[in-house]
Amino acid sequence: MQKFKALGISNEIIRALNEMGFEEPTPIQLEGIPVLLEGKDLIGQAQTGTGKTAAFGIPLIEKVKKHPGMVQGIVLTPTRELAIQVAEELNRIGQFTEIHALPIYGGQDIQRQIKALKRHPQIIVATPGRLMDHMRRGTIKLQDTQMVVLDEADEMLNMGFIEDIEQILSTTSDERQTLLFSATMPRPIQNLAQRFLHDPALIKIKAKEITIPLVEQHYMEINDRQKFDVLCRLLDIQSPELSIVFGRTKRRVDEVSEALKKRGYSAEGIHGDLTQSKRDAVLRQFREGIVDILVATDVAARGLDVSGVTHVYNFDLPQDPESYVHRIGRTGRAGQPGLALTFVISRELEHLHSIEQTTKRKILRMPVPTMADAVEGQQRLTVEKLLNQVEEGNYDHYKGRAEELLTEMDSVSLLAAALKMLTKESHSTPVKITEELPVRVRTYGGNRRPSNAKKVVPKITPRNNSWKY
DNA sequence: AAAAAAC
Structure with a gap:
C-alpha cells in the first residue's frame, strides 16, 4: 500500500483499495497513474486482468472529485456486460468519495436510465450506441467532460463503433484528457489516436506478459458428437469452482446450456439474443456462484473479470487467435491458476496449430478421459x-x-x-x-x-x- | 461466417 501512496493517491481511495484487497500496484498502474494524474493523454496496450481498470479508474476519480455536478468522465466499452463491470469497479474505488459511476447501455429501460441520470453521476460508463441515443435526447451532455477512456478500442473498432466514437469525442471539449486502451494497434486505431490524442504517453505490456502465464493450456481431439458427454465427464472429474464453456453460435450455447441443466448441472447460457435483463441476471448469478457453469458466446470472451473461474472450456474452437486469447484470459486472473481446455475436431488441428503459433504458447494435447x-x-x-x-x-x-x-x-x-x-x-x-x-x-x-x-x-x-x- | 451493438 505504501507504493500506492507514493503514487500520490488520496486517502479515501487508498482506503478503498485496501478494502478491495489491493496490495501492490501492477506495472500498468505503476507507470500509468502518475502520468494520468499529471494530465497527460495515454495509449495503453494491455488487457483487463493487468489492473487496467484501476490504472485509469484511480486517476479518473481523483480528477473528477474536485468538480461535482455534470458528467465529467466517460468510459466507452464494447459490450454491455463490460460497462456494468467497469462501473462497479469504479464505484468500489470511489466508495469513500462522493463520486458515482453509472453504467449506460442498450437493452435496458431508457426511462430508468434517465431517472438515474437525474442524480448527476460524475462518471458514465457506456456502450457507444446508447450513449449517442442519450446525447440526441439531450439527457446526457458532454460539454463538461474532462476525461474520456476508450476501453478495448480494437474491439470497438471490430464492432463498427469507430464513427460513433469519433462523434462522441468531437462533442467533448478539446481540453479533455483522452485515454485509449487496446490489446492490438491496427491502423484505424492508430489514426484515431493521432486525431484525438495529444502527445500521448505510451505504455505497452509486452506480448510475453500479455499471454497469461498461470493458465495451463490444453486441447483434446474429439469428434463433434462426443463433445457434450466429454464435457460432462470433465466437469465431474475436474470439478471447477466456476467455469465458462464457450460455444460458436448463440444456438449452440442454448443447446449446451439446456442439456447441462437437464443433466443436473448448475449452468446458464448467455448470448446477445437474450433480453438484457436476463443477461444481467445470469452474470450476477454466476458472479455470486449461484450458477457455476456459464455457457457463452464470445459476448463473454473479452474483459469479463469474475473471480473463481478455474476452468475455461472451448466447446468449439474459436474463430481466430485473438478470440482464443481473450477467452482463456477469463481464467488465471489475479494471480490464480487456471486451466483452458479446447475441443478440437480432427480437421481443425491445423487451425489450432496456427493459434499456437500466433500466441507463441504450446497447447498440450490431453487424452479424452476414460469412463x-x-x-x-x-x-x-x-x-x-x-x-x-x-x-x-x-x-x-x-x-x-x-x-x-x-x-x-x-x-x-x-x-x-x-x-x-x-x-x-x-x-x-x-x-x-x-x-x-x-x-x-x-x-x-x-x-x-x-x-x-x-x-x-x-x-x-x-x-x-x-x-x- | 459468427458474434457484438440503439430504438
Whole structure:
C-alpha cells in the first residue's frame, strides 16, 4: 500500500483499495497513474486482468472529485456486460468519495436510465450506441467532460463503433484528457489516436506478459458428437469452482446450456439474443456462484473479470487467435491458476496449430478421459458434496445417496462420517469433520480401472498448481 | 461466417 501512496493517491481511495484487497500496484498502474494524474493523454496496450481498470479508474476519480455536478468522465466499452463491470469497479474505488459511476447501455429501460441520470453521476460508463441515443435526447451532455477512456478500442473498432466514437469525442471539449486502451494497434486505431490524442504517453505490456502465464493450456481431439458427454465427464472429474464453456453460435450455447441443466448441472447460457435483463441476471448469478457453469458466446470472451473461474472450456474452437486469447484470459486472473481446455475436431488441428503459433504458447494435447476416470470423479464429487452437507447439517436430502454410498466406500473415515450423518436427527448439531478426507472410493461392481490403464488428465489443484487426478 | 451493438 505504501507504493500506492507514493503514487500520490488520496486517502479515501487508498482506503478503498485496501478494502478491495489491493496490495501492490501492477506495472500498468505503476507507470500509468502518475502520468494520468499529471494530465497527460495515454495509449495503453494491455488487457483487463493487468489492473487496467484501476490504472485509469484511480486517476479518473481523483480528477473528477474536485468538480461535482455534470458528467465529467466517460468510459466507452464494447459490450454491455463490460460497462456494468467497469462501473462497479469504479464505484468500489470511489466508495469513500462522493463520486458515482453509472453504467449506460442498450437493452435496458431508457426511462430508468434517465431517472438515474437525474442524480448527476460524475462518471458514465457506456456502450457507444446508447450513449449517442442519450446525447440526441439531450439527457446526457458532454460539454463538461474532462476525461474520456476508450476501453478495448480494437474491439470497438471490430464492432463498427469507430464513427460513433469519433462523434462522441468531437462533442467533448478539446481540453479533455483522452485515454485509449487496446490489446492490438491496427491502423484505424492508430489514426484515431493521432486525431484525438495529444502527445500521448505510451505504455505497452509486452506480448510475453500479455499471454497469461498461470493458465495451463490444453486441447483434446474429439469428434463433434462426443463433445457434450466429454464435457460432462470433465466437469465431474475436474470439478471447477466456476467455469465458462464457450460455444460458436448463440444456438449452440442454448443447446449446451439446456442439456447441462437437464443433466443436473448448475449452468446458464448467455448470448446477445437474450433480453438484457436476463443477461444481467445470469452474470450476477454466476458472479455470486449461484450458477457455476456459464455457457457463452464470445459476448463473454473479452474483459469479463469474475473471480473463481478455474476452468475455461472451448466447446468449439474459436474463430481466430485473438478470440482464443481473450477467452482463456477469463481464467488465471489475479494471480490464480487456471486451466483452458479446447475441443478440437480432427480437421481443425491445423487451425489450432496456427493459434499456437500466433500466441507463441504450446497447447498440450490431453487424452479424452476414460469412463473409469469419470466414474471415479463423479463419486469423489458426490462424497465431497455429501460431506459438505454433513458439515452443514442438511442430511435429509442426501439420505438415499448416502445409504448407497455406504456400500461402496472403503474408507473408514468416510464411512464413519456417513454413518453419523444417517443416525443424526436433522435438527441436531452438525457434525464437524476435521480430519483429512480421503477421496478415493471403490468403483461400481469391481469395475476398477486396470492398473496399466493410462491415467493422464490433469486436475487443477489451485493450492500448488500441480496436475494430477 | 459468427458474434457484438440503439430504438
